Amino acid sequence: MKQIWLSVCLLTGSLLFSNIAPAQSESGALLQQMSSASRSLNYEIAYISITKQGIESLRYRHAVIDNQPLGQLLHMDGPRREVLQRGGGISYFEPGLEPFTLSGDHIVDVLPSIVYADFNYLAKYYDFISVGQTRIADRPSEVFRIVARDGSRYSYVVWMDAETKLPLRVDLLDRDGETLEQYRVISFVVGEQVKNVMQGLLKANLPPLLSLPAAENIQLGWRTGWLPAGVNEVARNRRKLPNVDEPVESRLYSDGLFSFSVNVTPSGSSVSQQFYRQGRRTIQTEIRHGNEITIVGELPPSTAKRIADSISFKVSPP
Structure with missing residues (x-):
């Protein structure tokens, strides 16, 4: 009897794993497409960022011209604050501060960090759960949850545009399900017109790159x-x-x-x-x-x- 029960348990476990693993793989592949789309498409988005500190309105433009990524993040309220990307340089313009440029492959503050993640690596430690489909920003979207398996971190819910694969909404949740931050697109445009608008950035006079001290091999106690x-x-x-x-x-x-x-x-x-x-x-x-x-x-x-x-x-x- 014990042998029969053990066989049933092993068979049930293998069936469950065979169903879960392909779903996990498929969701991870779609999320990886979101990351690729965010880096490769020519698009402009208007969005709001909601945190415990308040609500910000922002506009972000992204284009790739001659294999060179270009980006512009503009804060729409208050004093003009702008971040520009040209290739591997990220230039910051803040009121009262001297403009400067740092090395980087994307503007850190523009899209939630989940968008730039390596989902192949995260798949070892996180579950990617397909929640279904809905509509956001008047667009059909696919919804995913990203949850750490060991329960030690926060989780994400991502609404991804079904056609372009761009993220339209991203919620960061604590372990009680409370929303800590929300990124939400209000409107967006995809196409060559954005590329034409960004052409001027190729010849813009940007501040010089700051040199940072080299990392040292420090021994800590x-x-x-x-x-x-x-x-x-x-x-x-x-x-x-x-x-x-x-x-x-x-x-x-x-x-x-x-x-x-x-x-x-x-x-x-x-x-x-x-x-x-x-x-x-x-x-x-x-x-x-x-x-x-x-x-x-x-x-x-x-x-x-x-x-x-x-x-x-x-x-x-x-």
Whole structure:
């Protein structure tokens, strides 16, 4: 009897897996098309960005001319704030600041980070769930949920235009299903007319590229014992802050979708633990062994605390 029951369980599990795996693969392929469309099409979108701090109205234009990506992000309200992309340079124009250019392959603040993700990599750690079809911005759209399998991160709901594959709405949700941020397209245009409008950017006089100091191979006296699945260290540094005697040691981590930093500095404070969350960003601080540990980034508070609690201090780090 036990052998029959075991056989039934194994057969049922294999049938479920065979149904889920193709669906996961198909959804991942469609989401990858969204990323490709956002980088390759000529389009203009007007959209609103809704966060806990308020609502912003923005316009974004994107074109590819002679294999060179061009972009323009314009804040539609208040003082004129503009970001331009030409090739691998991103130029920033802010009131009261000297314009500058940084290296980059896309304007970071224009589309939600999920749009630029590597879905082949994320498929190892996230589930891509097709929710169905609906209409958004007067366009037929396909809806997907992106959820971390280990439950340690926020999740996304994406509305993708069925024809162009461009994202029309993206909601960032916490683990209770509350919306933390929303990106929502109001209107958009796709075609050669956008390419014609962007031609002038090819000859525009943009500010020079800022040179950043080269990364150093810094040895730190501590390390994290636990990280969410798929998260990797992408940078580390040791730096002095104004009015702070001791340097701050930092590691930056990312899974390609969410990022956070772990910061450690000697402390004389007696406050054992503090926590603050604003929208997607959490700040978790605790004092241990005379060191102040601060987690800052796109994490649920419970995940930030677990990371902070896992940190161990070593005299000779690997």
